[in-house]
Amino acid sequence: MIYFVLQILVLVGLVMTSLAVILFKDLISAAISLGASSLILSLQFYLLRAPDVAIAEAAVGAALTTAIFIFAIKASQREEGYR
Amino acid sequence: MNWEMSKIVRTVTDIMVVPIIVYGIYLIVHGHLTPGGGFQGGAVIASSTALLIIAYGSFRDHKADLSSIESIGLTLFIILALLGLFLGATMFHNYSAGTGGLFGGTVPQGINPGYINTGGTVPLMNIMVGLEVAAALSLILLMMGKASDSVEVEA
Amino acid sequence: MRKLVAFLAIMIIFAFLVITAVELRGDDGGFGEPVNTEMDEYFLENSQSHNQVNNIVTAILFDYRGLDTLGEATVLFAAVSGVLTVLRKMKPVKRGGKR
Numbered sequence: 343m344i345y346f347v348l349q350i351l352v353l354v355g356l357v358m359t360s361l362a363v364i365l366f367k368d369l370i371s372a373a374i375s376l377g378a379s380s381l382i383l384s385l386q387f388y389l390l391r392a393p394d395v396a397i398a399e400a401a402v403g404a405a406l407t408t409a410i411f412i413f414a415i416k417a418s419q420r421e422e423g424y425r
Numbered sequence: 426m427n428w429e430m431s432k433i434v435r436t437v438t439d440i441m442v443v444p445i446i447v448y449g450i451y452l453i454v455h456g457h458l459t460p461g462g463g464f465q466g467g468a469v470i471a472s473s474t475a476l477l478i479i480a481y482g483s484f485r486d487h488k489a490d491l492s493s494i495e496s497i498g499l500t501l502f503i504i505l506a507l508l509g510l511f512l513g514a515t516m517f518h519n520y521s522a523g524t525g526g527l528f529g530g531t532v533p534q535g536i537n538p539g540y541i542n543t544g545g546t547v548p549l550m551n552i553m554v555g556l557e558v559a560a561a562l563s564l565i566l567l568m569m570g571k572a573s574d575s576v577e578v579e580a
Numbered sequence: 581m582r583k584l585v586a587f588l589a590i591m592i593i594f595a596f597l598v599i600t601a602v603e604l605r606g607d608d609g610g611f612g613e614p615v616n617t618e619m620d621e622y623f624l625e626n627s628q629s630h631n632q633v634n635n636i637v638t639a640i641l642f643d644y645r646g647l648d649t650l651g652e653a654t655v656l657f658a659a660v661s662g663v664l665t666v667l668r669k670m671k672p673v674k675r676g677g678k679r
Binding site for chain 2: 628629630631632633634635637638639641642643646647649650652653654656657659660663664667
């Protein structure tokens, strides 16, 4: 029962953070929402008993991809649809 | 590099970097016992590099060192694979499993007892892939950080 | 109108994929149960005696399917080569002069 409730919560959180990625106009907020989405996805992998994939997803998706996105945004415009 | 984050962020970074690197090394070295392995441990070590670059924003140019480590890791990985071809039967054959020596212990059939001196070539390949992945991802982060700093942004 | 048509098209394609995935495995076994399990059982029974490794995922990654791992490492190497090529230090182009 607790497993079922936890999985529902994780899936709802995954959908909400993914929607936040699309809806934010500020690109840094969108990149951090993408990192949160990756973290929740790694929790889902752990619940599905794939701890290998969960560690790789948490390290690559939540840390490295967010850092690379922030570097790329720093070298370009911060707002979406600026001109 | 011309940014530097606040003192709180830098202090937390100083405290957290060493446990992150130790956790990455644990993931690599215990790859044949617990979940984890070369790629996961290398990615965790590279995330500590990301933390350092974002918090401090200044670093020396380690491009040649990281490139050398990456090439050495990949070359030793391929050499280990070819040793399986020459000493054993096929490529990636585990020729040193159960023969004594380094990582050559035997494993009882059944539940995992956690003996670290087992596995033959598998722990060695984990270490090589871990070196390669950590150096490669750190190098990508370093080059991206340096490139983002040298671009002029129009306001 | 265009948005409605696009939404309907995406929903139809998604429903087609889901219904196909369920119907293909409808008769024998349920949805999500693999048909062929001989190889899984072979790995589970023999990887401890073949490789002396307790973590079977690692045994598959680095011994049985080692070429996949080699390809993954090569992809990473190619990505680093591409980044180093694109972001190399460029010398400024000299304009004017003789020519």
